[in-house]
Amino acid sequence: MPSTPQVQAAQVIDPSQNIPTISTSTQAQSSIKSHVTTEETINAEILWALKVVCSHYSFNSCHDIADYFALMFPDSNIAKKMSCGKDKISYLVSFGLGPYFQDLLKVKLKTVNDGFVLLYDESLNRELNKKQMDMHVRYWDTDKVVTRYYGSAFLGHATAQDMHEKLCENFHFDGKSVVQISMDGPNVNWALFKLLSEDLQKASEKKFVDIGSCGLHTMHNAFRAGLASTGWELGHLFSLLSWLFKDTPARREDFTSLTCSSDFPLEHCQHRWVENVEVAKRALK
Template sequence: MPGKCAFNISWLSKDRYKLWLETEQENDQHARCKLCKKSFDVSNMGEAALTSHAKGTKHIQHEKTARDGLPIQAFFNSTKTTARPASGPGSVSNMSVVATAKQSTLNVIPAPTATAASAAEILWADSHYSYNSCSNVGGLFSRMFPDSEIARQFRCGSTKAAYLNTFGVAPYFKSLLVREISRQIGYVMLFDESLNHELQRKQMDLHVCIWDGGKVRTRYVGSEFFGHATARDVVDKMIPVLEGIGVKNLVQLSMDGPHVNWKIFDMLQKEVLGDVNKSLLNIGSCGLHVIHNAFRDGCKASGWDIKHALSSLYWLFKDSPARREDYTKVTGSDTFMLKFCSIVGLRTSTSAPEHFSYGHMCRHMLKRLLEKISQSPNASHIKK
């Protein structure tokens, strides 16, 4: 004799069932498993029938296959963004990035279509912890949150975290970077080689400088590894990277000064000229050094000794809590000078008007302190 239990629609929203459970259209006292492709009776046992079915050997195997086979796209929401992913092979069309003015990192938003535990594993793998710290973290979460089904299902050891980042999250972020660079009117490629002591190979790091909202941003693109690193070897490694982000938008090649790098510049110049019929801008081996040196020579020509003035403003308050307190009381400002380096002065300093304003406030503070000292009972002793 059939029982009185019927299918409860709220079961569909539970994490333990929503991957495989669906209603049976013709009978409200039955449930259907999408993975096993079979219906079963819930009229007598109710929800316990779902639990009983989930413990079956075949169902466990089907569920494991389904969880492992979910693509990385399933764990991201599709929301309106200013930069929409491009369609085509290898692109991710239903993943989105939320960026705020105060946060330059990319925020991954779990989608409701993905299992909550798998989404949590992706977020954890991308949280910048070391992979070894992920070992046994699932058991820890189960102890910390015994009432959470997500914590109970969480499984993300060091190997799985590395796999998720390497083959899931990283390619997506790389595609965002490539798309951002390809939209630029122009960009500068920076490269430098050094010995990787761990791998015992030469490592060439590639960066790009792009214009972003009135500022120049430097982004890491990737690394290439060599045994021999002749000019031809470097160019052969660099060209595929440039083709991926768009050779036509390349403006300049920035590098340090060895002669082998100038040969690289000449060879790459010929490649770009042949591919897109344009020449690279040549203002020296490193554009930053050229501009910084021009700024330094301008300071010397002015005769104002700006370098020592800016450096002194920094050291005046360095490791001096008393001076900092006096400065804040007198001026009402708690902003202090950054350390000034004459070699890269444009990067480590703020604008000239801010420097002059800061120096004026320092003079005002010293003047007030001298007035205070002159009015103290020990002023005559100090004058002597």
Template sequence: MPPKRKCHFTDDLRRKYPCFGKSRSEFEAKCQICDSYVSIANSENFLAILNFFLWERKNMRCTDTRISSILSGSTDLEKHINTPKHARNIRDASTSKSMTNFVVHKSTPLALKISAAEGTLAFHIVKHHNSFKSMDCTSTLLRTLFDDSDIAKKISCARTKTEAIINGVLSPHCILMVSNDLKNISFVSISTDSSNHGNKKLFPIVVQYFDHIQGGIQVRMLDLQEINNETAETVTSLIEGVITKHNLNKKIIAFSGDNTNTNFGGLNRKGEQNIFYLLKNRVNSELVGIGCSAHILHNAIHHGLDQFGLFDIDALVLKIFNFFSIYTVRTNELKEFCDFVEVTYRNLLYHSKTRWLSLLPAVHRILQMFPALKSYFLSQNKSLKILEAFFLDDFSECYLYFIHSIMSLFYEKIKDIEKENNSILEIMAIIGDTVESLRERIDSKFLPLSIKLVFSKLKKDGKGSSCDNFAARALSVYEVTEEYLRKWSELFSEFEINTFNFFKISSF
């Protein structure tokens, strides 16, 4: 019997049929698409192959290429390619994505870029105070917008992963950076304040220090913890634990907080059950206490306005806003009054007592529509008594003008105080300028020009004595406010060093 001839899976076959690869033996080929093995041994004997050639020649099909194909084993590969199973698997593969499109291999340049992109997205969430929920669709959106980017295709950073990156990576890294910076700092001040988040009471621990390498005053948050109460003992223990953790016990020279009894024991700073007293006993006996200067300005203006005795401006603004805020019919009626008196309608603004800068814009908006508002409320059969009494008063508009005038002064000063990198010397200068401005108003018996114009009309109606009474009340507001500021600014007297007067000198 003639010897049998077996075909090998050669490199030529691999190049000709790229869907096949090396198999378990040299006489087989593995179909990568079907994940199956195809034998190419061609085990027919020589006589059978010769009879096949004769049949091929008889049918005019026996060419050199055909003979080479039979002898090389490619016939078996072509038979497999032409099977319905192979065709179906090719079709399925074209509509399905490989797992490599979703799996990120670690320690590769692409993986590092993807991690950097996800970390940047998480930092963006923190920077702009966005909700974690917004990240649920961000990854899908990026894959859709940047379908040609390998990084965007594999970004997977929904709310759970984003929160994990922030809490497990970014937050520890930031705290570590601050701790490393504080190692080279000799003096640090510490601040804290309570923040209610739902039914949770959170206390941030903030440090302020001067670093000439990073460009001056630095403000950093060291910790944020939830506590059960805000007693002096509880908060002091919290501060002690944080400064001990970061080895700051010998570096703390100042404590800053609100001017509450819990923090400082009042204006005279007496008593032993306050945070400032406890920290002086436990951390540094020469600790300096610095109250919130923005609170001082805010409380000063409200303390002064309480002496005016005409109306409660906070309640007045809130009543007017709430009267129209959710009522479409009332708002449409007000728009008609605005058209009648030829005043442009504008939305009324909300004011909150805990938002110190919201009062001036709210008063300004009422003044812009004062003729329309006055006509509207005086035309109502049943109106709120406080609003009816206010708009019936001849000096209601003068009162708003006065509030607007004095609040403009404090509005700018509070904005200056709320800047991030202020020092105690700059704070003292701002409060000093405010006191000086009030003294100038007292000496000149200042009244805004808008009030004087209204006075001229009222005096013609024989209400000169009432105008003088109003001017006297305005003067008393200046005096009471100035006295309040001077009293509270005495707390900063220990920082009055003439050497630092250059802070007030303009640069050449």
């Protein structure tokens, strides 16, 4: 019988050796799954990263934490697959969660009808041996004032022109949305304020609200002056209440036994009146 191409192909191909069976396919899938992070595991790692940030844990404190989770929860496959070392948490926070929350902040700032305040301050970063300029934004959100960290820029020279370039490079917003610039008082900052004011006037012929280098200090002083004009001497009263129970265990015990409360007066700050709301609430209580 002559050999045909079909017969030759049939002799070369052995279906039993080349066609994957159901069992081999299942084994391959299970092998792949063992090396793929599940969504539940990723969610657990994200939650732990958020806990690290909110509780101000250091990244080094996460060293070998996954091993502890596996020991604490031996019946959890999620805990066994978690890998939350210091390097992974650092990257997860810096390049995963950080950009996500910054995008949310950018969207929020675009919806703020009354504009927002841009705050910046620069100081020496000894770790990097560079000057670090931190940027924050402050805006009115429903029924309260919110201050949020926006980002940081690093400089060698920190002249007004250098800082102006870094602000324009990192702060991607139309200057018309910024109603006031909050800063320290050195001359270089006033020079930067002048440059930013010129940018705003070119874009919209508007001006920033000018209430001094730091609007918060101005508001504190205005609030303090208003209270002083009443003659109530609330600052003196709050200080006395705080001093009455400071380092006095006997008075604290008597107060607790009489009132069944362990909420003692809070310490009053004379130069930050706007932030003494909790002090006043505790005094009324």
